[in-house]
Amino acid sequence: MSLIPQFRSLLGDAAVLTEAAAMAPYAEDWRGRYRGNAACVVLPSNTGQVAQVVRACAEARVPLVPQGGNTSLCEGAVPGKGDEGWVVLSLQRMRRIRSVDLANNSMTVDAGCVLAAVQDAAAEQGRQYGVSLGAEGSCQIGGNIATNAGGTGVLRYGNTRDNILGLEVVLPDGRIWSGLNGLRKNNTGLDLKHLFVGSEGTLGVITGATLKLHPLTTAYANAWMAVPTPQAALDVLGLFQQRVGGVLGAYEMMNALQLDIVLAHVENRRAPLAATHPWHVLVELADTGGEDALGEALQEVLRRGLEAGLILDVAVATNRAQRDAWWQVRHSVTEGNKKAGMGIATDPAVPVSAVPAFIERATAAAHAVLPGAPIIIVAHLGDGNVHFIPQASFAQWESWADPHAMASRIKHAVNQVAHELGGTFSAEHGIGQALTGDMAEFKADVELDLMRRIKQLVDPHNLFNPGRLLPSHPR
Ligand SMILES: Cc1cc2nc3c(=O)[nH]c(=O)nc-3n(C[C@H](O)[C@H](O)[C@H](O)COP(=O)(O)OP(=O)(O)OC[C@H]3O[C@@H](n4cnc5c(N)ncnc54)[C@H](O)[C@@H]3O)c2cc1C
Known part of the structure; x- marks a missing residue:
């Protein structure tokens, strides 16, 4: 790939990985079910370096995938099988707590900070960062923002979106948008930070964030x-x-x-x-x-x-x-489900009052496709988000001619029930590559149209995580 020498001179040799073994952890999703290819993995250590890498990719029209802790469960943070020419841009070296403003109850961090490190840094100051989830020892603030992560603290503190005061983003043309103000009131037109919350790497690289802090729970x-x-x-x-x-x-x-x-x-x-x-x-x-x-x-x-x-x-x-x-x-x-069998994980949310009906109807819908499948259920019941997971044995999974197609049929049947109950097929894990079909089916035309136009405006050459989040073809 012709950009590699340029990346080496921008970032240093150690920050550009090209050997298959070195790249492997960045090319495989957390569950180990999906592995892609890329030309290289780059590891910038500050926002300026990210901007230089992005500008080089934009000029050469090379696609890239931003990667945080690579813990997302919908194949959004890794390159695909046919993506040999792509760049994986990992934020793992960007881990600075930039500043803490106690009077403002806020903290500004590099987007590569691991969630648990942010929680610890807040606690050292006698404050609390409200987002908490099972992957907090590895997922990053940038990944949390890009997926609008939920987790177990949503009842008290809301989703990641509710915990963000400002963002710094490298746009697909290499410009840096510095929106790192800690303002709690700012009615000056559209609040652009929300465009990037839940954008799953399709609109730019989030490089920094100003986070809301809360009193430390004692x-x-x-x-x-x-x-x-x-x-x-x-x-x-x-x-x-x-x-x-x-x-x-x-x-x-x-x-x-x-x-x-x-x-x-x-x-x-x-x-x-x-x-x-x-x-x-x-x-x-x-x-x-x-x-x-x-x-x-x-x-x-x-x-x-x-x-x-x-x-x-x-x-x-x-x-x-x-x-x-x-x-x-x-x-x-x-972690347990990963070892126990092939869990066909779903991530729907319905109105809290509809959870019992959802569980009953989704069980029937899943069994219509896979009779008798054991159903694992773990729910953030307080916010209506039910991880409904029909399980196949490893042997069963291997016996299917097209296991991914089978899993999609089962997920679709479950998501259809959530849709009928006024719910969503993706509450907190995002869309990635895994759910673009459901996006096409369940999202309203007007919403898909607006999202496509925004994508076209911000990333006209479709270089940022193409094929993720948005279905590629209009219905
Ligand atoms: C054990 C376990 C438990 C989990 N529990 C929960 C839970 O309770 N709630 C929940 O919401 N999720 C949960 N998840 C899913 C996952 O941890 C979250 O989606 C998390 O927010 C992903 O962060 P990450 O840094 O790993 O992002 P990645 O997986 O690296 O990336 C996710 C997406 O964001 C994009 N991205 C990453 N960093 C950036 C950046 N800096 N700028 C722009 N785009 C970026 C990627 O391109 C990709 O599309 C769990 C996962 C595991 C493995």
Whole structure:
């Protein structure tokens, strides 16, 4: 590739990878199901270098894919099989906490900062960064913004979009847009930062972000509940919202199969309750004061739930270690599912009140395509996002003539149910390459048309992550 010597002189030899072995981790998706090819991987260490790389690609009309922690689950951060001429632009060397403004409750960081490092940096200042998810030890702030990541803190802090005050972006022509103001009020026309939130690398490289900070949580009260049905879990959620809605930090549900998989496939994970139960909920109350008031409120709601027969069994965390252990169980679901079989993962959201109906109807829809398939369910129930995962064995997957087509049929059947219930087929993981078909089917024409026009305007030569997010051909 003719640009490689230019990249080497811009970035230094060590920051340009061309050997297949060195490039392999950047060319394979997190689940290991999808591997592509690229001409090289470049590792710039500051915004100026990113702009130089992008300008060189623009002049030579070379496509590129921005890559963060490569933890996205929809094949959006890796090159495809026919992408031998592409450049992978990894942000992994851009990890500076640029500044903290405590009076403004904000922090400005390089986009390559790992989410957990940002959380730690905020905590060192006595503040909290509100986004939290299972991949937080590897995913990056830029990737979170590009996918508008959700996770387990959405009830209290919102999605990533709600936690961004400003962005710095290298545009596809190499210009740098410096929008890193920490303003909480700014009514000067369109708020352009939102264009890049959820853009999945199709509109530019996010190189920096100013993030909202919150008071550091100092008090927690947690319970692990067993409930008979998703409807019971929802009814208990209603009790919590009525009594302590303002401090409800998380409300995470999983079915028995999901819990069993974590316990069987991830080391050092223990069952929170002694007996087996069909459905489980991890609830967290979180606040800045002391733990006594939170604990009392938790006990009061649990008592009401038990009396009403909505809760079958419950354990209350008596110390931080127990709380952490339960969160480790919750955060291990994706790792466990990866080892347990071929999970056909979906990411729909429906109105919270429609979750029980969704689970029932989606189960029937999935079984119509793959009769009897075990269904793994793990849900951010508090925000209506249900990871509904029909499972195939490794042998079954290999026996299918076209496993990816089969998986698409199953996902489509599930997503159709979400659509019929007024929901979405992609709540937090994004579209990537995996869901462009659903995008064509379920997104309104007018929305697709506007998105295509924006893409054409910002990236006229279609060099940024082409073929991702938007379906390539109009219906
Ligand atoms: C164990 C596990 C648990 C997870 N749990 C959750 C969860 O609860 N909630 C949730 O929302 N997601 C979850 N995910 C998915 C994933 O972690 C998120 O989508 C995350 O935001 C991706 O960040 P990343 O840095 O890994 O991005 P990548 O995977 O590297 O990239 C994702 C997309 O963003 C683009 N991109 C990356 N960086 C930039 C940049 N700087 N500028 C422009 N575009 C960029 C890429 O081109 C790609 O299209 C989970 C994943 C795993 C493996």
